[in-house]
Amino acid sequence: MQLLMLNRAYQFEKKDFEEKIHFALQDVVKRIYRDNNTQLSITNQVKKITDDYYIVDLNDVFEHEVLEYYLKTEFQKVKLELDYEYAIYDCATDEMIYGSYISSDAGKPEKCENCFKKNEGLIYYFGIRFPDLQHKFITSLGQYWIYTAILFLVLIIYVYSVILLLKQKKYTELQTDFINNMTHEFKTPLSSILIASQYATSQEEIKNNPKLAKYMQIITNQSHKLNHHIERILNVAKGDAKWIELEKCSIPLKDVLELVKENTLLKSKKNVTITIAVSDKINISADEFHFNNILFNLVDNAVKYCSENPEITIKSLETEKGITLSFSDNGSGISPQHIDYVFDKFYRVPRENKKEIEGFGIGLFYVKKIIDLHHWKISIKNNTTKGITVSIFIPKKDVL
Structure with a gap:
């Protein structure tokens, strides 16, 4: 869902930029026709060749300096802060004559004079490129990228936590089996020790020998303590906090x-x-x-x-x-x-x-x-x- 929302936001930003570019270029055409006191004789003067390259068919003469001035003015009106470069078709030489690179950055622009290709069937037209348009689409989605990164981080943590819980559950089951088995293993020999020590204590040979009687009493007492101790320790191992x-x-x-x-x-x-x-x-x-x-x-x-x-x-x-x-x-x-x-x-x-x-x-x-x-x-x-x-x-x- 987040990726779908991000894609939709990208498409929305892209459409918004394209509409601004189209309207600005259309207004440039209207102003040139107004200066020449002619009326628009064709429609769809602005043609999108690629995402970052447009052809504008004026079908009328125009000056280089006037075109650049109108481009700057109309782009400022729609608040389109993009680097762009343009070239004008010269019918005399049958070549695209590079115009200029307009940038808001004071650094040296990266011109691409060979990026403008001729368009057959047109006489009075110019081409305009937006070299940073794709990058502008992505950077304009800054908050969406942050939300997406946070969501993926939460998702990774969640998946990792689930994996740990599953492992812990497995270890808990192993621990429970271990405790149940050890309870039996401890109890059986301890019961035998208690029975044997109680029987030995009742023998006359033990009763008549104070030293042996003392040792047998220690064995009996410690066996009882060990039995009690085992019960308590096993409860600790089971994790019962109220035992x-x-x-x-x-x-x-x-x-x-x-x-x-x-x-x-x-x-x-x-x-x-x-x-x-x-x-x-x-x-x-x-x-x-x-x-x-x-x-x-x-x-x-x-x-x-x-x-x-x-x-x-x-x-x-x-x-x-x-x-x-x-x-x-x-x-x-x-x-x-x-x-x-x-x-x-x-x-x-x-x-x-x-x-x-x-x-x-x-x-x-x-x-x-x-x-x-x-x-x-x-x-x-x-x-x-x-x-x-x-x-x-x-x-x-x-x-x-």
Whole structure:
């Protein structure tokens, strides 16, 4: 529709110019006849040869200077601001004698003296060319070109957006299938672990050995937590923004960190060193389950992305506004082009040993989600020497 409208506007402008040219040239003929005191003996004196070339049959004598004066006068009357050049047929020499190039531009005009051809059967006539007429047609449609360009830009953006939406829909379907499959894959072995651990706990050999009983209790408790954790993480992956209702309570910060440290040392096969520099008097108002999860996630990531002998330092810094809890490690760090995206869902930083490190890219997304729900702040940066530091700012209102 826009192209059709543009074409119609072009045809309208073209017709308008042609009518102005025709009327102006017709008036030139009338004035020459009036000067010669003769009457028009023929009709259709103005003939259009091409879009930019016209032949005017006067059928009467006329002077070169008079013709040029009348051309300028009549074109000014119809406000036709066009460059033009003309040539007069000389019957004595049987040639077109070039007249002049009339231009509104002060620059040197580009004359075309050989562009005028004879017209058989005519004696008193002149030819006139408009070399910039085609360009004038196009430039006169300036606003239509702008509207057309804007429309095409909007159309391109729209098509691109539709393509992205279709791709996103495809990825969403793949994500949903992945989540449904992983739910089953996680639940089946976890159920077996719970059944086996509960059965083992009831055995006399375990009951009579305090150390083994403690380990079995840890296995059972962590299995229940893992089951709950899987349900919550899968809900995050599904994109449900209303899946969490925080149940805040007072949590002793150092005790929780010590528990995270103990579980990490039991789990890891590496020679892990975890230093906790946190005051015993700090209590945090938070959801216990999710707070434990985010602490374990951060420590587990620090261990996971250290090649060997991980050294993790957990510090707290108290200020008037609250507490900053920092987790520093001696790992490989994160390249600057990826560090801003580590909290995005399903985003994983490209690494050389990515096949050895399992994960789905939802751990730090979950951490960021919980931090936001508590109205806290989290940041991450590379250390000066080695590794990264993740900092959590807990405002004063949540510090007990």
